[in-house]
Every structure is written in structure tokens, then in C-alpha cells.
Amino acid sequence: MSLHCYADDTQLYLPLKPNNRSNLLNLIHCLEDIKCWMAKNFLHLNESKSEVILLGPSDSIKNIAGSIGSVTPLLKPHVKNLGVIFDSALKFDKQVNAVVKASFFQLRKIAKIKQFLQFDALEKIIHTFISSRLDYCNSLYIGISQSSLSRLQLVQNAPARLLTGTRKRDHITPILASLHWLPVQFRINFKILLYVYKALNGLAPTYIKSLLTHHTTSRSLRSADLGLLNIPRSRHKLRGDRAFAVAAPRLWNSIPLPIRTAPSINSFKSRLKTHLYSQAFLDIL
Structure with a gap:
């Protein structure tokens, strides 16, 4: 079994093939061994917090999803990994939606106090509450759809307009260049x-x-x-x-x-x- 361990989380991952259940049996046996070990040490595995996700082409996932046995109840279409929402196709649509929603929520709150802040202070607040969300684990966004990338770019454009007082009709590229903000891509x-x-x-x-x-x-x-x-x-x-x-x-x-x-x-x-x-x-x- 390949695994990643975090402070309060353990992840197991392995390759699966539609006609080969040997790796799946290894996973099931591993989970059973963990349950037995925890029971002997007066611990309980909280299966409600245990999640399984299948990553791959949709056709392969459909073939495998019906034959994973006791793991089926734990199967999820989306799972959160260190704050990032993964989906079976790795399109990260849900993750982009979450970033966009949270960023604009923060932007609306920042806009209410803009008049009380100097330019440098306002820029620091924007980087703290919005740019940090755009940059968090953003290496995962390589190769995502252009529509998702455009939505993330809108998240960056909006605070740039707020910071500089630029109108929506004005072209954003010169503004980003003057601020020395690299575009999302x-x-x-x-x-x-x-x-x-x-x-x-x-x-x-x-x-x-x-x-x-x-x-x-x-x-x-x-x-x-x-x-x-x-x-x-x-x-x-x-x-x-x-x-x-x-x-x-x-x-x-x-x-x-x-x-x-x-x-x-x-x-x-x-x-x-x-x-x-x-x-x-x-x-x-």
C-alpha cells in the first residue's frame, strides 16, 4: 500500500484495473487490519469520516465502482484533501467554485473598509485574504479548462480594480502590469x-x-x-x-x-x- 500521513489524516492510494481485483483486496484487508489493531488498543475507526474516491476516465470508473465490495459505502464523487476539493476527473470545478465564492465574499467585506485604508495597507489585505486563496495549491490547476482559468482570473481582476479605482470598462492588463501582479496562469x-x-x-x-x-x-x-x-x-x-x-x-x-x-x-x-x-x-x- 502506498500512503501519505498528515497530522491527523492518513491516505492510502493504489492503482486499480477493471478486471484485476488483487489491489482492491489488499486495500480491504488493510482496512480490516487497521480496525482489528484499533479494537485491540481500545480505539474505534470512525468510518463516517473515511472516504474513497476513484480517479480516472469516466468509463473505467463506472466499471470499477460496481465491484469494490465493502468499500462502496465510502465512495464519494468529491473529497477534500488539505483544503483542496478533488473530483474523479481532476477537473477541479468544485475547487474553483469554492475559491471564487470565498474570494468574492472577502472582497465585498474589504470594499466596505477601503475608504479607511491607505494604498499599501489595502494591497496587503487583498494579498492576505484573496491572493493567498488563488495561490494555495495552485500548481494543481495546470491544464484545467480555460473557463475555470478565466474565472480564477476574474478573482484577481476584481481586487485590482478595487485597489486602483479602475472602472469595469477599462482594460485590466495595464493595471495588473502597473501593480506587478502576475496573471493567474x-x-x-x-x-x-x-x-x-x-x-x-x-x-x-x-x-x-x-x-x-x-x-x-x-x-x-x-x-x-x-x-x-x-x-x-x-x-x-x-x-x-x-x-x-x-x-x-x-x-x-x-x-x-x-x-x-x-x-x-x-x-x-x-x-x-x-x-x-x-x-x-x-x-x-
């Missing part, structure tokens, strides 16, 4: 690239570093000294290309060499933001 890329830099420099967990491999060639080529990463092939374009092991190397190889070879994490952040800023606002620079 570039903030997502920034977070993923930061994880890559940390992993390659021993600042990230080993399970993240294990997903990255350096690009090697059989001959001595110039590319061998460019710090490039190998981009594995994915079987499923819609889901496979969104995996960290695929998306992260692709983004990493696309940034200039001086950024990849930054001597420190602060230098890397500075160079990367400058690069992404120039890409995001190329039309107005």
Missing part, C-alpha cells in the same frame, strides 16, 4: 517551476525529486550542459500531460539558461518573475 507556472528548482537543489521532498530526471544523450552535445530535464511521454493527453512529471520538465526546459542556473532560491525567484512578467505583458512593454 503565470502564477501557476511560477509555483511549478519553483518546485522544480527546489527539487533539483535538494530543497524538496524526495518523492518530488524522483519525478524529475536530467536529459542525457549518448553523444557529447551542447544540450548536455543546459540543465534540461527529460520529458516522459504520456499515454493520455488530457490527464497525462497535466502530471507533474510531464508538465514540470516541459516548463523547466522552456525558461532561459540563466534562470535554471540561478545560484540561490531568491535569485531564481527574482529572475523567474522578471521573465514571466515580460511574457505576460509583452504587448504593453
Whole structure:
């Protein structure tokens, strides 16, 4: 069984195939062993707080959902993992809805006290209550639908207009550029690239570093000294290309060499933001 342990939560995960129940039996036996161990130690497993979710194509999920035995009552279409709502198709529609709803709720409250705050204080409050929600676990949003991405961008645009007093009819791009706020898509890329830099420099967990491999060639080529990463092939374009092991190397190889070879994490952040800023606002620079 593969697992992740948190302060008060344990997650078990494993691959399943429609015609192979061996892994499922392992999961059921594992849960039974946990119940027995807890009973012997005067503890009780609260099954009402235990949840199961199947991730994969809808056809495969339908085939497997009817044959998971005693786990069926625990099956959920959505589960919350460290505050992020996961769905079976990993579209994150529910998560985006939650972020949008919570952000605009906070924005309405902030708007009521705007007149009492100076510009710098108002900007700090916006980052604390709204930008933090946009940035939380935003690396998971890589490859989500354009409609969901647009909704998240509206969340960023609204406080930018509030902060600067910009009308709804005015174009938002120059406003974001003047505030030095990277658009949502570039903030997502920034977070993923930061994880890559940390992993390659021993600042990230080993399970993240294990997903990255350096690009090697059989001959001595110039590319061998460019710090490039190998981009594995994915079987499923819609889901496979969104995996960290695929998306992260692709983004990493696309940034200039001086950024990849930054001597420190602060230098890397500075160079990367400058690069992404120039890409995001190329039309107005």
C-alpha cells in the first residue's frame, strides 16, 4: 500500500484495473487490519469520516465502482484533501467554485473598509485574504479548462480594480502590469517551476525529486550542459500531460539558461518573475 500521513489524516492510494481485483483486496484487508489493531488498543475507526474516491476516465470508473465490495459505502464523487476539493476527473470545478465564492465574499467585506485604508495597507489585505486563496495549491490547476482559468482570473481582476479605482470598462492588463501582479496562469507556472528548482537543489521532498530526471544523450552535445530535464511521454493527453512529471520538465526546459542556473532560491525567484512578467505583458512593454 502506498500512503501519505498528515497530522491527523492518513491516505492510502493504489492503482486499480477493471478486471484485476488483487489491489482492491489488499486495500480491504488493510482496512480490516487497521480496525482489528484499533479494537485491540481500545480505539474505534470512525468510518463516517473515511472516504474513497476513484480517479480516472469516466468509463473505467463506472466499471470499477460496481465491484469494490465493502468499500462502496465510502465512495464519494468529491473529497477534500488539505483544503483542496478533488473530483474523479481532476477537473477541479468544485475547487474553483469554492475559491471564487470565498474570494468574492472577502472582497465585498474589504470594499466596505477601503475608504479607511491607505494604498499599501489595502494591497496587503487583498494579498492576505484573496491572493493567498488563488495561490494555495495552485500548481494543481495546470491544464484545467480555460473557463475555470478565466474565472480564477476574474478573482484577481476584481481586487485590482478595487485597489486602483479602475472602472469595469477599462482594460485590466495595464493595471495588473502597473501593480506587478502576475496573471493567474503565470502564477501557476511560477509555483511549478519553483518546485522544480527546489527539487533539483535538494530543497524538496524526495518523492518530488524522483519525478524529475536530467536529459542525457549518448553523444557529447551542447544540450548536455543546459540543465534540461527529460520529458516522459504520456499515454493520455488530457490527464497525462497535466502530471507533474510531464508538465514540470516541459516548463523547466522552456525558461532561459540563466534562470535554471540561478545560484540561490531568491535569485531564481527574482529572475523567474522578471521573465514571466515580460511574457505576460509583452504587448504593453
